[in-house]
Amino acid sequence: MAIEGMDLVKAAAFLGAGISMGLGAIGPGVGEGMVAAKACEAIGKNPREAGLLTRTMLVGQAVAESTGIYSLVIALLLLFVV
Amino acid sequence: MMEFDAQAWVKVAAFVGGGIAMGLGAIGAAIGEGYTASLANLAVSRNPKLSGDIFKNMLVGQAVAESASIFALVVAILLLFMNTGDATLIKAAALLGAGLSMGFGAVGSGVGSGFPGGQACLGISRQPANTSRLTTNMLIGSAVCQTPAIFSLVVAFILLFMDFSAAPLNPTWAALVGAGLSTGLAAIGSGYGGGMAAGGSCEGIARQPEATGNVTTVMLVGQAVAQTPAIFGLLVSFILMFKVFPETTQLQTSMALLGAGLSTGFGGIGPGLGNGMAAESAVCWVARNLPSAPELMRIMLVGQAVSQSTAIYAMVVSLVLIFVV
Numbered sequence: 001m002a003i004e005g006m007d008l009v010k011a012a013a014f015l016g017a018g019i020s021m022g023l024g025a026i027g028p029g030v031g032e033g034m035v036a037a038k039a040c041e042a043i044g045k046n047p048r049e050a051g052l053l054t055r056t057m058l059v060g061q062a063v064a065e066s067t068g069i070y071s072l073v074i075a076l077l078l079l080f081v082v
Numbered sequence: 083m084m085e086f087d088a089q090a091w092v093k094v095a096a097f098v099g100g101g102i103a104m105g106l107g108a109i110g111a112a113i114g115e116g117y118t119a120s121l122a123n124l125a126v127s128r129n130p131k132l133s134g135d136i137f138k139n140m141l142v143g144q145a146v147a148e149s150a151s152i153f154a155l156v157v158a159i160l161l162l163f164m165n166t167g168d169a170t171l172i173k174a175a176a177l178l179g180a181g182l183s184m185g186f187g188a189v190g191s192g193v194g195s196g197f198p199g200g201q202a203c204l205g206i207s208r209q210p211a212n213t214s215r216l217t218t219n220m221l222i223g224s225a226v227c228q229t230p231a232i233f234s235l236v237v238a239f240i241l242l243f244m245d246f247s248a249a250p251l252n253p254t255w256a257a258l259v260g261a262g263l264s265t266g267l268a269a270i271g272s273g274y275g276g277g278m279a280a281g282g283s284c285e286g287i288a289r290q291p292e293a294t295g296n297v298t299t300v301m302l303v304g305q306a307v308a309q310t311p312a313i314f315g316l317l318v319s320f321i322l323m324f325k326v327f328p329e330t331t332q333l334q335t336s337m338a339l340l341g342a343g344l345s346t347g348f349g350g351i352g353p354g355l356g357n358g359m360a361a362e363s364a365v366c367w368v369a370r371n372l373p374s375a376p377e378l379m380r381i382m383l384v385g386q387a388v389s390q391s392t393a394i395y396a397m398v399v400s401l402v403l404i405f406v407v
Contacts, residue, residue: 033275036360050377
């Protein structure tokens with residue numbers, strides 16, 4: 001079957017979007033999980049500071065999320081813009 | 083491609099798929115059982131008089147870890163020997179998808195089930211009086227840990243036995259391969275993560291037998307959240323398998339569907355692992371600090387929810403690829 005240029009380009013864009021978000025979700029998932037795990041340990045050691053520890057966990061997780069956001073942006077660009 | 087008839091290609095896909103299913107499926111259970119045996123040996127060296135009990139517990143734990151690769155063996159045997167008499171080319175895609183689904187799906191659950199087995203053996207050596215409690219918790223935890231492998235088996239069976247011949251080859255071939263990848267890959271993280279939580283709970287119960295009830299509860303809640311990426315994978319697989327796609331000669335539709343499978347599939351690995359890490363830590367610390375159990379449960383859930391976010395992005399991208407573009 002003859003595949004014309006535009007179709008091939010779009011096909012590559014869609015495959016790339018899937019790979020981008022798929023692989024991009026791995027890192028933040030593991031990293032944020034590590035943060036949550038250590039937060040549990042921290043609260044286990046010092047339950048009275050639960051509020052402060054939760055806040056620190058959330059800020060840390062938000063920073064770890066950033067690369068996941070980049071992957072999402074690239075995926076959306078590949079889906080809708082290029 | 084034109085010189086070989088559809089029958090030959092179906093057999094190619096069946097045999098390659100069978101190889102992938104068993105090849106990948108063997109990895110997880112072997113690693114998990116090895117981990118259990120290694121910790122069992124440490125347990126026996128610590129307390130040789132209990133070697134009988136520890137050995138028995140090791141074998142039971144290893145048997146549960148084995149189940150994921152038994153699923154893979156069943157799928158591989160089916161792929162090798164099933165009758166593909168009047169099958170069309172679309173069947174080749176389905177069989178390859180089945181092999182991918184079960185192969186990848188067995189990895190996480192196999193390794194994960196090794197953790198509770200090993201920790202239970204160590205726990206028996208430390209606190210022989212708790213043997214039955216530890217064994218029970220080990221069995222509960224590893225059974226939940228097998229769930230993603232069971233999801234993969236369900237998808238593999240649907241791909242093996244459902245009749246897709248009415249569907250157009252393009253783009254359904256990509257939908258079926260994508261369906262296999264979606265559940266298979268996502269199961270890796272959830273299986274491993276669920277196993278981490280179960281391992282932590284066995285260690286916690288060994289350390290603090292009075293906390294058994296709370297530890298088991300937190301373990302089950304944590305494991306349930308850790309299963310979510312595998313459920314996303316299963317959902318996308320079902321959509322890909324059962325949605326009717328109109329015939330098209332365009333490559334972009336096929337690649338969109340394949341990309342959808344890859345997105346949710348890979349996307350489930352990280353959050354599954356991360357949720358498992360959070361659950362493991364939470365159960366460990368519930369055992370060490372029982373009065374703080376509510377706070378620990380709360381922060382575990384909050385942390386797991388944030389960690390889940392990229393799996394949700396991945397599923398959204400998959401759904402856009404299936405329904406919008």
